[in-house]
Structures are given as C-alpha cells and as structure tokens.
Amino acid sequence: MATQRLWTDEEVSRIPRVLAVFDDIRATRKSDFVNNFWRALANEPALLESTWSRVKEVMIAPGALDPLVKELIYIAVSTINGCSYCIHSHTAAARAKGMSDEQHAELLAVMGLAAQTNSLASALQIPVDPEFTGG
Amino acid sequence: MATQRLWTDEEVSRIPRVLAVFDDIRATRKSDFVNNFWRALANEPALLESTWSRVKEVMIAPGALDPLVKELIYIAVSTINGCSYCIHSHTAAARAKGMSDEQHAELLAVMGLAAQTNSLASALQIPVDPEFTGG
Amino acid sequence: MATQRLWTDEEVSRIPRVLAVFDDIRATRKSDFVNNFWRALANEPALLESTWSRVKEVMIAPGALDPLVKELIYIAVSTINGCSYCIHSHTAAARAKGMSDEQHAELLAVMGLAAQTNSLASALQIPVDPEFTGG
Amino acid sequence: MATQRLWTDEEVSRIPRVLAVFDDIRATRKSDFVNNFWRALANEPALLESTWSRVKEVMIAPGALDPLVKELIYIAVSTINGCSYCIHSHTAAARAKGMSDEQHAELLAVMGLAAQTNSLASALQIPVDPEFTGG
Amino acid sequence: MATQRLWTDEEVSRIPRVLAVFDDIRATRKSDFVNNFWRALANEPALLESTWSRVKEVMIAPGALDPLVKELIYIAVSTINGCSYCIHSHTAAARAKGMSDEQHAELLAVMGLAAQTNSLASALQIPVDPEFTGG
Amino acid sequence: MATQRLWTDEEVSRIPRVLAVFDDIRATRKSDFVNNFWRALANEPALLESTWSRVKEVMIAPGALDPLVKELIYIAVSTINGCSYCIHSHTAAARAKGMSDEQHAELLAVMGLAAQTNSLASALQIPVDPEFTGG
Numbered sequence: 001m002a003t004q005r006l007w008t009d010e011e012v013s014r015i016p017r018v019l020a021v022f023d024d025i026r027a028t029r030k031s032d033f034v035n036n037f038w039r040a041l042a043n044e045p046a047l048l049e050s051t052w053s054r055v056k057e058v059m060i061a062p063g064a065l066d067p068l069v070k071e072l073i074y075i076a077v078s079t080i081n082g083c084s085y086c087i088h089s090h091t092a093a094a095r096a097k098g099m100s101d102e103q104h105a106e107l108l109a110v111m112g113l114a115a116q117t118n119s120l121a122s123a124l125q126i127p128v129d130p131e132f133t134g135g
Numbered sequence: 136m137a138t139q140r141l142w143t144d145e146e147v148s149r150i151p152r153v154l155a156v157f158d159d160i161r162a163t164r165k166s167d168f169v170n171n172f173w174r175a176l177a178n179e180p181a182l183l184e185s186t187w188s189r190v191k192e193v194m195i196a197p198g199a200l201d202p203l204v205k206e207l208i209y210i211a212v213s214t215i216n217g218c219s220y221c222i223h224s225h226t227a228a229a230r231a232k233g234m235s236d237e238q239h240a241e242l243l244a245v246m247g248l249a250a251q252t253n254s255l256a257s258a259l260q261i262p263v264d265p266e267f268t269g270g
Numbered sequence: 271m272a273t274q275r276l277w278t279d280e281e282v283s284r285i286p287r288v289l290a291v292f293d294d295i296r297a298t299r300k301s302d303f304v305n306n307f308w309r310a311l312a313n314e315p316a317l318l319e320s321t322w323s324r325v326k327e328v329m330i331a332p333g334a335l336d337p338l339v340k341e342l343i344y345i346a347v348s349t350i351n352g353c354s355y356c357i358h359s360h361t362a363a364a365r366a367k368g369m370s371d372e373q374h375a376e377l378l379a380v381m382g383l384a385a386q387t388n389s390l391a392s393a394l395q396i397p398v399d400p401e402f403t404g405g
Numbered sequence: 406m407a408t409q410r411l412w413t414d415e416e417v418s419r420i421p422r423v424l425a426v427f428d429d430i431r432a433t434r435k436s437d438f439v440n441n442f443w444r445a446l447a448n449e450p451a452l453l454e455s456t457w458s459r460v461k462e463v464m465i466a467p468g469a470l471d472p473l474v475k476e477l478i479y480i481a482v483s484t485i486n487g488c489s490y491c492i493h494s495h496t497a498a499a500r501a502k503g504m505s506d507e508q509h510a511e512l513l514a515v516m517g518l519a520a521q522t523n524s525l526a527s528a529l530q531i532p533v534d535p536e537f538t539g540g
Numbered sequence: 541m542a543t544q545r546l547w548t549d550e551e552v553s554r555i556p557r558v559l560a561v562f563d564d565i566r567a568t569r570k571s572d573f574v575n576n577f578w579r580a581l582a583n584e585p586a587l588l589e590s591t592w593s594r595v596k597e598v599m600i601a602p603g604a605l606d607p608l609v610k611e612l613i614y615i616a617v618s619t620i621n622g623c624s625y626c627i628h629s630h631t632a633a634a635r636a637k638g639m640s641d642e643q644h645a646e647l648l649a650v651m652g653l654a655a656q657t658n659s660l661a662s663a664l665q666i667p668v669d670p671e672f673t674g675g
Numbered sequence: 676m677a678t679q680r681l682w683t684d685e686e687v688s689r690i691p692r693v694l695a696v697f698d699d700i701r702a703t704r705k706s707d708f709v710n711n712f713w714r715a716l717a718n719e720p721a722l723l724e725s726t727w728s729r730v731k732e733v734m735i736a737p738g739a740l741d742p743l744v745k746e747l748i749y750i751a752v753s754t755i756n757g758c759s760y761c762i763h764s765h766t767a768a769a770r771a772k773g774m775s776d777e778q779h780a781e782l783l784a785v786m787g788l789a790a791q792t793n794s795l796a797s798a799l800q801i802p803v804d805p806e807f808t809g810g
Binding site for chain 1: 136137138139141168170171172175176182186189190192193194198199200204205207208209211212213214215216217218219220221223224225226227235237238240241242244245246248249250251252253254255256257258259260261262263264266267268
Binding site for chain 4: 271272273274276303305306307310311317321324325328329333334335339340342343344346347348349350351352353354355356358359360361362370372373375376377379380381383384385386387388389390391392393394395396397398399401402403
C-alpha cells in the first residue's frame with residue numbers, strides 16, 4: 001500500500017547500515033517497537049540516517065521547550081499539512097508523554113481557531129501593523 | 136490594500152455594536168492598541184463579535200495549556216497555512232508572553248522537522264501502525 | 271518583482287500570438303484593462319492561450335452555477351491556497367458581479383468555519399460515516 | 406481508528422451536557438442520524454457546544470447566501486485543505502440541498518481552474534494591480 | 541467510496557462522447573488499462589475531455605523537460621497538496637518511465653528539505669533579497 | 676520586517692560559530708553573496724548549521740538527479756507551500772543553473788495541471804487502483 005516496501009526485522013538484520021539505525025531507535029526509545037515510518041525509510045539508507053539523526057537532536061535531546069510541547073507543535077503542523085500517518089503517530093507520542101484529554105481538547109480548540117482566523121486574515125489581506133515589526 | 140476598509144477609532148466610535156467589542160478588547164488586553172485584524176473585521180459586526188468571543192474563550196481564559204504554549208501552536212498553524220499577518224501578530228504575542236530566542240529557535244526546528252517528515256510520510260503513503268490506533 | 275517580466279501593451283503588439291489573446295480578453299470583458307496575470311503569462315504564449323481559453327469556458331460561458339457563485343468559490347480556493355494575487359483579483363471580480371458586503375461577510379464566515387472544522391476532523395482522523403458513501 | 410473514541414447514543418445519554426447538543430442536532434436537522442464528527446467531538450464538550458453553535462449560526466440560520474451556495478464553498482475549502490471526512494459529509498449535504506450533477510461538475514471545474522491559476526500566480530509572484538486595491 | 545460513481549467499460553461504451561476519450565487514452569498510452577481517475581471524471585464529460593486534452597498536451601507531447609522530470613514535479617506537487625490518489629498514480633507513472641530507487645530517494649530528500657526550509661522562511665518572514673528580483 | 680533580525684557581515688564576524696557557516700557558504704558557492712535566509716538563521720546557530728549542512732548534502736553533493744532538476748522540484752514544493760521567499764530564491768538558482776524560459780514555462784504548465792487534477796481527485800475521493808499498489 002506504501003509507495004515503497006516496508007522492511008521486516010529479518011531484512012533489516014541483513015543490511016548493517018540500516019540495522020545500526022534500527023538498533024539506535026530501539027536503544028534510544030527503550031522499546032523494541034519500530035514503527036512503519038522507519039521501515040519505509042529503510043529503502044533509502046542515507047535519508048533514514050539523516051532523518052533519525054535530526055529527530056534525535058530536535059525531539060529527544062533536552063532543549064528550551066518541554067518534550068510534550070514539542071509533540072503538540074508536531075501534531076499542529078501535521079494536522080494542517082493533512083498528514084494522516086503523522087497525526088496518528090504524534091498523537092500517540094503525545095499521549096505517551098502525558099497529554100491529558102483536556103490538553104488534547106485545548107490543542108484542537110487552538111488549532112481550529114488559528115485555522116479560522118488564518119483564513120479570515122488571508123481573505124481580508126490585512127496589512128501587518130507596524131507595531132508587530134518594530135516599524 | 137486590504138480587501139475591506141480598516142476602521143479608524145473615530146469610525147468605530149459611531150457604531151455601538153463595534154465599539155463594544157473594541158472596548159472589550161482594550162479592557163481585556165489592558166492596552167489601548169487594537170491591531171488591524173479587528174479593524175478589518177469591523178466591517179462585519181457579527182463575525183467581529185463571534186471571532187473576538189472565541190479568542191477570549193480559547194486564548195485568554197485559563198485552561199489546560201500554558202498561554203505561551205497556545206501561542207506557539209498558533210504560530211505553527213499560521214506558518215503552515217502561510218498567513219503572513221498571523222505569523223507576525225502571534226510571534227509578537229508569544230514574545231510578549233515571554234518566548235525566549237532559544238524557544239523561538241526550537242519552535243522553528245520542530246516545525247521544520249515536522250514539515251519535512253510530513254512530506255516523507257505522504258510521499259511514501261505509509262500505512263498507520265495498528266499500535267497507534269489501539270488496533 | 272515578478273519572476274517573469276510583465277509585458278507592456280507596446281510589447282504585446284509586436285507578437286501576434288500574444289496580441290490575439292489580449293484582444294480577445296478585451297473584447298470578451300468589454301474593457302481595455304488587462305491585469306498583470308496575463309502580462310506575466312505573455313512570456314509563455316502556449317500557457318497564456320490555454321489558460322485564457324479555460325477561463326472563458328469555465329468562468330464566462332453560461333453554466334449550471336451563477337457567475338457570482340463561481341467567483342465566491344474561486345475566492346475560497348485562493349484563500350486556502352494563500353494566493354494573495356488571486357484573492358485580490360477575484361474579490362474585485364466578485365464585487366463587479368454584485369457581491370454585497372453582507373455576502374462577503376458570509377463568505378468569510380463559511381470559509382472560517384470550514385477551515386476550523388477541517389482541522390478538527392483531520393486532527394481527530396474521523397472515519398467517514400457509511401451514510402455518506404451509500405455504504 | 407479516530408484519535409478519540411466515537412460516542413454511542415447510549416454513552417451520550419449519560420452525559421446531560423453532551424445529550425443536550427445531540428438533541429438539538431436531531432431537532433434542528435429533523436433527523437435521528439448524528440454523524441461521526443459530533444460523536445468524536447463528544448469527548449470535548451466545550452468544543453462540541455461551541456462548534457455546533459457556530460454551525461447553526463453560519464450554515465443553518467438564514468443569511469445573505471443561499472444554503473446550497475454555502476455548501477459549495479464548504480466543499481471547496483475542504484477539498485483544498487484535503488479533509489477527506491469533510492469532503493464526503495459536505496458533498497452529501499450539498500446533494501441533500503439539491504446540488505445537481507451539472508452543478509457538481511461545474512464546482513469541480515471552477516476549483517480545478519482556481520487551483521491551477523493559484524499555482525501560476527504564486528510561481529510568477531505577480532504584483533497586485535493597483536486597480537484591484539483602489540490604489 | 542468516491543463522491544461520484546466510477547464508470548465500467550460497459551457503461552462507457554454506451555456514451556460516445558465518453559467512449560471517444562477512453563479510446564484515445566488507450567491508444568495514446570498503448571495500454572488497455574484506464575485508471576479510476578478517468579472513470580470518475582466520466583460523470584462529467586466536458587471536464588473529462590478538457591482534462592485529458594490538457595494531460596496530453598502537458599505530460600505526453602514532447603517539450604523542454606524530460607518526461608520523467610515532469611513526473612517528479614507532479615509527485616512533488618501532489619505530495620505537498622496531500623493528494624493520496626495522485627501520489628500513487630504518478631509514482632507508478634514515474635517508475636514506468638524509469639525512475640530508479642536512488643532517484644526516488646533523492647526526490648524525497650529534496651522535497652523534505654524544501655518543505656523544511658519553506659516553513660523556516662515563512663516563520664521568519666524573510667524579505668526577498670534585491671539580488672533575486674533584479675532590484 | 677522579518678520576525679528575527681538579519682545579521683550583517685560585521686555581526687557575523689564576531690561569532691565564530693556563525694562565521695564558520697558563512698565562510699563555508701561563500702567557499703562552496705564560490706560567491707561573496709550570502710542571501711537573507713542565512714542572515715535570519717544566524718540568530719539560531721544550531722539550526723543554521725544543520726540547515727546548511729543538509730542543503731550541501733541534498734542540493735550540492737552529486738547524486739542521482741541533475742542539479743537543475745532538483746531546483747525545479749524545489750520551486751514546485753515552494754510554490755504549493757506559498758513560500759514567496761523560496762520561490763524567488765530558487766527561481767533565481769534554477770536560472771543560474773541554466774533553466775531556459777521554455778523550461779520555466781513547462782514547469783509552470785506541469786505544476787498548474789498537477790494542482791488542478793489534485794483538486795479533482797480530492798473532491799472526487801477516488802479510490803487508488805490496485806494496479807498502482809501492486810495489489
């Protein structure tokens with residue numbers, strides 16, 4: 001159903017470059033489960049490596065934003081881009097990081113309001129106030 | 136330049152229904168500044184009322200998410216929707232609520248990564264793992 | 271400022287294939303004004319011809335939808351796609367075809383609501399009811 | 406399959422705040438059928454209430470645009486946003502309000518043309534004619 | 541499941557205007573297979589004709605870009621627009637025109653990078669350098 | 676006008692981490708010109724480094740696709756995402772890599788057709804043919 005084959009663990013085990021990434025995903029997440037996103041990227045080892053490396057840096061390494069907040073932002077981007085896979089995987093990730101039903105409801109309310117006012121501001125072609133640009 | 140006229144304070148003062156919303160914006164935000172978004176919506180009083188009422192409920196009333204987190208989500212939605220006005224106004228709002236340069240940088244990193252993996256997951260048409268849907 | 275040069279009337283007059291389209295735009299619209307969209311497409315005569323021909327068929331020839339309704343749909347698509355040029359040109363066209371301020375306000379209300387519920391339905395990944403597909 | 410549970414009528418009947426909205430949906434639409442969108446929103450009663458209240462105001466209350474025209478605009482927004490659920494539900498709603506096959510065909514022709522010219526105008530970065538902005 | 545019925549060959553054979561397009565698709569592609577896109581458009585003969593005629597002109601007639609390059613661009617547009625059907629059909633078309641796994645991987649890398657930097661440039665609202673506009 | 680300050684060469688020269696990236700951009704491109712995208716990212720050194728490093732890998736290192744083809748794909752993604760800055764910068768880059776007017780015209784024709792058929796396929800919610808998925 002995907003436009004590229006999803007690799008099984010047995011196939012992964014035969015290609016050291018791919019196996020190294022899968023091993024690191026399992027070790028970093030402390031879980032044996034590797035989701036389909038990585039199994040599809042396995043067809044393209046350089047892209048697999050660079051994407052996983054970036055996910056580790058941005059989403060897993062400690063930073064200025066709380067890990068749950070980063071997942072909420074990820075869900076928002078994925079929703080507006082209409083990426084069904086990403087909405088499912090990052091909603092699951094947000095729940096695993098403690099997102100409550102109230103927080104999910106509020107995320108939806110904010111996204112819905114933003115999408116609504118985005119369309120109003122675009123249809124009205126409102127000029128940016130100089131106050132917002134230091135002008 | 137907008138597709139509707141931007142109302143001046145003088146014009147607002149002549150229409151009680153519009154003035155009531157502007158007064159509430161000023162009182163709620165404790166600031167005399169009313170930005171162009173509301174001055175364009177003033178042409179459409181019912182839409183002005185319902186939009187401001189929703190902004191108060193979702194963005195200003197206390198809830199399950201921190202006010203700054205809500206602004207970060209708003210920026211993310213506005214960026215993916217390409218709403219220039221909204222990016223400017225909500226980046227200014229996030230700064231006013233304490234967003235640091237490090238937090239802004241991290242918001243950008245998360246958005247950029249999400250946009251990148253959204254396009255990968257879409258191009259690959261990856262089926263959702265049953266683990267994500269309780270299946 | 272455009273990524274292709276905008277042709278002046280003098281330049282258009284020198285290329286018969288381009289001039290023929292400009293003459294037809296003027297005759298069809300009963301106006302001497304030819305907007306920048308066509309002046310930019312003049313760089314690409316085949317695309318100019320096929321685009322104008324399609325605009326005539328879809329937007330100008332009589333059909334099952336009212337001409338103003340077609341402009342409202344055009345504004346909606348252009349707003350969600352964030353095409354600033356198209357929002358301006360088709361809002362002007364809708365006004366020229368009789369769009370009232372009340373109708374513009376209602377168009378904005380419908381677009382805003384649709385954009386909001388689109389984001390809710392996507393974030394919730396709601397399965398389509400069999401009632402909607404005859405299933 | 407949704408990221409939130411879909412409520413059954415039995416579950417709805419136990420929560421008065423949710424039941425009140427479902428009762429109003431049934432009374433307003435004069436139909437016992439309540440589609441999945443509302444069953445998913447039932448997890449978030451405040452969002453359920455505000456969304457239904459806005460749908461009643463914008464889509465059901467009489468206004469400056471014909472009810473069928475509002476559905477056509479809704480389909481256009483949902484199509485460009487790629488919201489599969491919304492395309493299905495609002496195409497069904499438009500048919501229920503009398504949309505003919507010819508009107509559906511013409512809606513598609515207008516949307517297709519708008520999407521095409523949006524991409525041309527964006528790729529060409531065409532400056533807005535002063536004639537469109539009263540400039 | 542579609543919002544319009546998919547026509548069978550038997551139904552197509554009864555409507556000469558539709559049959560003529562199907563015959564031309566088969567003759568042009570030298571294949572008996574006609575995919576669902578055309579079977580859905582068969583409900584709207586004028587749109588079927590104009591769409592197929594445009595596909596022949598743009599995608600099949602010889603031009604300034606290699607046929608495979610045109611498919612790669614088609615996949616890129618379809619991915620960002622989130623059109624699942626189009627991603628599948630044009631990835632299959634690109635493979636039929638010789639796209640290698642390495643080229644698919646590189647297409648994904650370019651799309652992912654572009655989507656990422658698009659979101660950065662939009663969030664930062666970077667002014668266009670005069671060097672890019674001949675300014 | 677940007678939501679972050681654009682760094683001057685003088686400011687860049689004071690921060691070794693940022694200067695190293697700017698030096699590498701100049702050396703790699705064999706040009707003293709550094710465009711605003713990098714001057715805005717300079718506020719966020721880690722993001723500057725990872726973005727430039729990815730651009731070098733994907734767009735500059737030799738690969739399976741021609742450098743000009745990669746620019747055409749970049750323009751297509753940027754156009755659909757409505758990123759004005761990126762459309763300008765990558766159209767200039769494509770011209771610098773030899774894009775002819777005929778190739779630009781054909782890129783626009785393909786993008787326009789893809790955007791049009793994307794909206795048709797989405798509005799029609801056409802099921803994917805089993806032939807496209809090996810099914």
